[in-house]
Amino acid sequence: MSILEELHWRGAVNQQTDEDGLKELIAEKEIALYCGVDPTGDSMHIGHLIPFMILKRFQLAGHKPVILIGGATGSIGDPSGRTSERTLQTMEQINQNAEKLKVQMKKLFNAGEGEAIRLVNNHDWLKDLSLIDFLREYGKEFNINTMLAKDVVASRLDSGISFTEFTYQIIQSIDFLHLYQQEDVQLQIGGADQWGNITAGLDLIRKKEGPQAKAFGLTIPLLLKADGTKFGKSAEGGVWLDPEKTSPYEFYQFWLNQDDRDVIKYLKYFTFLSQAEIEALEEKVATEPHKREAQRTLAQEMTRFVHSQAALDEAELISQALFSGNIQELTADQIEQGFQHVPSSTAPREERNLVEFLVDVTKIEPSRRQAREDIKNGAIRIKGTQIKDVDHIVSAADSFDDRFIIVKKGKKKYFLVQLEG
CATH class of the missing domain: 3.40.50.620 (HUPs)
Structure with a gap:
């Protein structure tokens, strides 16, 4: 050809x-x-x-x-x-x-x-x-x-x-x-x-x-998405090649979240995969769309091309940790990438009772009564670890490199606290 x-x-x-x-x-x-x-x-x-x-x-x-x-x-x-x-x-x-x-x-x-x-x-x-x-x-x-x-x-x-x-x-x-x-x-x-x-x-x-x-x-050609809108924007705005503007993790996630109707077109435009490889992925989209193999391949190819294999490895590590909830092994820099767009606040570096922390600092709980109930029911995790003790004291041991504390409520709701002072 x-x-x-x-x-x-x-x-x-x-x-x-x-x-x-x-x-x-x-x-x-x-x-x-x-x-x-x-x-x-x-x-x-x-x-x-x-x-x-x-x-x-x-x-x-x-x-x-x-x-x-x-x-x-x-x-x-x-x-x-x-x-x-x-x-x-x-x-x-x-x-x-x-x-x-x-x-x-x-x-x-x-x-x-x-x-x-x-x-x-x-x-x-x-x-x-x-x-x-x-x-x-x-x-x-x-x-x-x-x-x-x-x-x-x-x-x-x-x-x-x-x-x-x-x-x-x-x-x-x-x-x-x-x-x-x-x-x-x-x-x-x-x-x-x-x-x-x-x-x-x-x-x-x-x-x-x-x-x-x-x-x-x-x-x-002008590249349009299946819904007729112009390609190139994420929910957070433009998708940049500079990792300081769009982190490799965000970059990876942008491609991973593409619509089934668009992913093959983007594989043709943006990757150097062969015709046979792309046609095989097109078959997967038709028969096993839930596996999102085409999107994952697109995300891998683009992140490796624009950033590096190391950046791709890190983006996939963060993605897997967030999916599984096992965030304990992530570094502070990886937390900064992966939690950039979750609700957040700042707090001084001081020890504080967990109930107070959830209500006054993160505001993830509406009241102390609700906070105690959720803690006892096992709905609260700090740094990926389930906490059931209402008297738990949030300290530097619960942070990532004394920079961030991550609270998770239920299955999906995350909150980031950036420590200062």
Whole structure:
């Protein structure tokens, strides 16, 4: 199966500028191709990841990926997918973000481990472009009527678009031309909303290099969940690649909790499992959905890919401990990951009677009478251990590394107390 055939099987192709031409080119040689991301934040989220998974597939097929960090384009703002102007960031913040994105990219593409990857920043070649040169060399090549007809611009005409964001497609076109000339890049990959920018770049290449220039564009479909909503959010918000923003445990749980209707699509999009492996999992979804084997495989593959095998092992350890209730062996750091979104409070590091602790500190019990009753009935666990003694004193021995105390009431209700002072 060729790389393009594989992409079609995975449902990862939205539009192509010349499929037959690209197919012939790939059959002839290994090509250089690129995808870009603007450093408007200090981490990518899983929505950003989609086109880069395609870039990774080309890399594994022997082609040469170039990743563009948009230090220049990020400083003016991409109007794609927006209804209002983006707030401009300082160049200092953009540069800090760019460095963090470079670290993430190197990890995803195994930079330094034998798989060649080229990281570039368009600020390097755009920072010295004068206004006069911009207008004479490039502005002359763009027809305003054509630019207005691009979806990304047309969708903003009613609400308004600044000249700064209007010029974004020109700047991105210059990027494609520069990479075509300097890096032999012949294919740009992007999300569905980048189609207008990609085709503008191809037009510029042909105007500057001649109509026979071999350059191509390919976009990825907008990824929607089975309920019609946009993919990429959890109940707590965005799912980030930065473990400080979304812990590996939360990341793992996000994939583990995917709908049966979506999981095979995500396996095709996001994993490097073979067609036979995915079809076997699809059969499991149809015949044994309660086992959630496809979801578990998806969670494992993605957590290992984005974080590491060690992070996956830890995420599964936390998941198993929470499922079984045997949390005693977890570390304080693992508790912090696994209990990030349960009800919580803070309390001083001092000994306190359990009844008082349940009512006054955690408020997990409405009254002392109810607290005593639940303790006697065995409904209360501290650090995973059942406590039936109403005179039990909650102390440092009940904590995780003198940082957290975990209370469990009944089968599922957890509460976290963070110790301070």
